[in-house]
Amino acid sequence: MRIGIIGAGLTGLTAAYELSKSGHEVTVFEKESEVGGLAGSFTVNGESLDKFYHHIFTSDTILLSLLEDLNALDDMKWYEPNNAIFIDNKLFSFTTPLHLLGFSPLKFINRVRMGLLVYWAKFVKNWKDIEGMTAKEWIIKKAGKDVYDKVWGSLLSSKFDIDTDKISATWIWNKFKLRGSSRGKNINKEQLGYYHGSFCRICELLCTSIHSHGGKIFTSRNINQILNNNDNTLTLISEAESFSFDKVIVTTPPEVLIKLYPSLEPNYLQKLLSIKHKANICMALELTEALSEYYWITIAQQEYPFVLLIEQTNLIKDNRYKSHIVYLSRYLDAENKLFSASDEEIADLFITYLKKMFPKFNEKSISNTTISRARYAQPVFFTNYSDKLPELKTPIENLYLASMSQIYPEDRGLNYAVRLGKQIVNEITKM
Ligand SMILES: Cc1cc2nc3c(=O)[nH]c(=O)nc-3n(C[C@H](O)[C@H](O)[C@H](O)COP(=O)(O)OP(=O)(O)OC[C@H]3O[C@@H](n4cnc5c(N)ncnc54)[C@H](O)[C@@H]3O)c2cc1C
Known part of the structure; x- marks a missing residue:
């Protein structure tokens, strides 16, 4: 079959990998200039770093078996994180059950x-x-x-x-x-996995395999329309070109599918319309000094403009970034003014609060900042979500949707992107 895939995130690339291995003719279209989607990366002192902080759990076995399949499991390393909660203007260690017992903000x-x-x-x-x-x-x-x-x-x-x-x-x-x-038998020890060279490397490994099986991957190719033809094939239209396929998999959020194919059957369209996503702003700071002893700090104070502080270099301690890496993350509605604020405004606001949180923090220790934004970062799981869950097979013949909003009751994540990529392949290749 000739199969077109919209989106070169982990879901789209896993599907392309599986299909190309089975001999199908696969073409992937990605609107950004790089593959990876939410698992994309940028470079810090020659080392690839995730745009959005990522780790996996020991229970993420579907991703781990994909790595085994790619002969790339050796670069998955396991670490014990040190976590904390910031509450009442203080940091409380929060890694083991003993920490919980000593957590004085609660009786x-x-x-x-x-x-x-x-x-x-x-x-x-x-x-x-x-x-x-x-x-x-x-x-x-x-x-x-x-x-x-x-x-x-x-x-x-x-x-x-x-x-x-x-x-x-x-x-x-x-x-x-x-x-x-992710704690296994010893509840005092949590294990988190990080892929050496960033999680985007897994996407790159998939691309290499897809190419070697004759598949094509086009980046900077925004698909803006899907047409269905009389013979039940589908045509994907980008700015100047069009491509025809026997089947098409859309791995974008449902809102994008509605724009690509507005005349969907009303019941299915209604399900897609009921799905909402939060956006995310993530600022990565390169620092000359460490900020804290913790990897993951959850901020339980609503006046703060960021909700998580992740000190990557307290998990990955081998100095590969030649600086200390801290992420500040905030989920918000895309309509919130902060989401469209300039990078400078966001950096000023985040750094002001960082100084409140760490009064000894010296702004001069910041050597660089990178702000990444994701419009579709987190599906919103309202009550009775399963009633609204759109089927993978859309009512349009040969058109399929495999988006992270269909991962349920689990939440979106790399492991589930791989699962979804495999699931959609089973769906379209079943007789
Ligand atoms: C802040 C943050 C932290 C996270 N941390 C973790 C973590 O620690 N562990 C974990 O397991 N998971 C984590 N995740 C989730 C994980 O990144 C996602 O579940 C996974 O990457 C989703 O992959 P995907 O392919 O389904 O979607 P996406 O990565 O969103 O891929 C969809 C692709 O479609 C492309 N696209 C959209 N429209 C078009 C179009 N019209 N034409 C062509 N291409 C188009 C997009 O550019 C994108 O590349 C995190 C996510 C965020 C936002």
């Missing part, structure tokens, strides 16, 4: 209730039972209002902004489950 009984909440998440066997409940209702029911107000409420709102109160319990339950599963 002792509530620390225990918070720990039990995460522990009990393992025992929810059927996520459908809690899908209709909001995360807020579920957390308050299980761990009390204090735990919600002090910790989880502000963390949820830092990710989902104005939609916080509508997020399904399934989303937070899944996060608890995932984080726990």
Whole structure:
């Protein structure tokens, strides 16, 4: 079959890899000048670094088996992170259960209730039972209002902004489950994986294999229309060219599919229209000095303009970037003015708060900043999301959608992008 794929993120490239290996004629179209999508990278002192901080969990076995298949597993390295929460203007270590027991912003009984909440998440066997409940209702029911107000409420709102109160319990339950599963038998030790040379290298390895199997990958090729022809083939139109295929896989968010093919069948269109995404701003700072001892700091103070501080060089400590790397991340609505603010405005605001958080921080230690923005960073999982989940096979003959908003009840992630890429291949090649 001649198969066209829109998007060279990990989903599109995995699908192209599998299809080209099975002898299909594959062409991938990517609007950006580089492949990788959200797993894309930039260069710091000759070393590739993710635009958006990434790590994987030991339970991400589908990604790990893809690496094995590519003969590239050796470069997946495992590290023990040091985590913290910033609350009441103080940093609290938050890596082991003992840290939770000493977490003074909560009364002792509530620390225990918070720990039990995460522990009990393992025992929810059927996520459908809690899908209709909001995360807020579920957390308050299980761990009390204090735990919600002090910790989880502000963390949820830092990710989902104005939609916080509508997020399904399934989303937070899944996060608890995932984080726990990366601890294995020793609950004191969490293991996080990082791919040597950035996760974008996995995309590059896939590209090499796709090319070697005769597949084509076009970058800087924005597809702006899909037409269906009388013989059920599909034509993809970019600025000056058009290409015809037997089948087409769209790996962009649903909102983009609606623009590419506006006359979708009303029921399917309605599902696509009900899906919302948060945007993300991520600033990477190159520093001459370390900022803290932590890899991952969650900021539980709503006045802060960023919600996560990730010190990459506290996980990857081999000085490969020849500087200390810190990411500051903020999820927000795309309509929020901050999302379209200039890089300078964002940097000024973020650095002002960084100085509040670390009063000894010297701005002169910043040697460079890079701001990356993603319009479609996080699907918003409202209650009863499964009712709105669009099928992979669209009502248009030979047209398929494989977007990160269809990964459910799990949340989007590299492992699930690979799973989705494989799933869509099974769907289109089944008889
Ligand atoms: C801030 C942040 C942190 C993250 N951290 C982690 C993490 O630690 N661990 C983890 O596992 N996952 C993480 N993720 C999630 C992970 O990056 C994604 O799940 C994964 O990369 C999604 O891949 P994808 O191919 O489905 O989508 P995308 O990467 O979004 O790929 C879609 C591609 O389609 C292209 N495209 C769109 N429209 C068109 C068009 N009209 N024509 C041609 N091309 C088009 C886009 O440019 C893009 O390259 C993170 C994401 C973000 C935003």
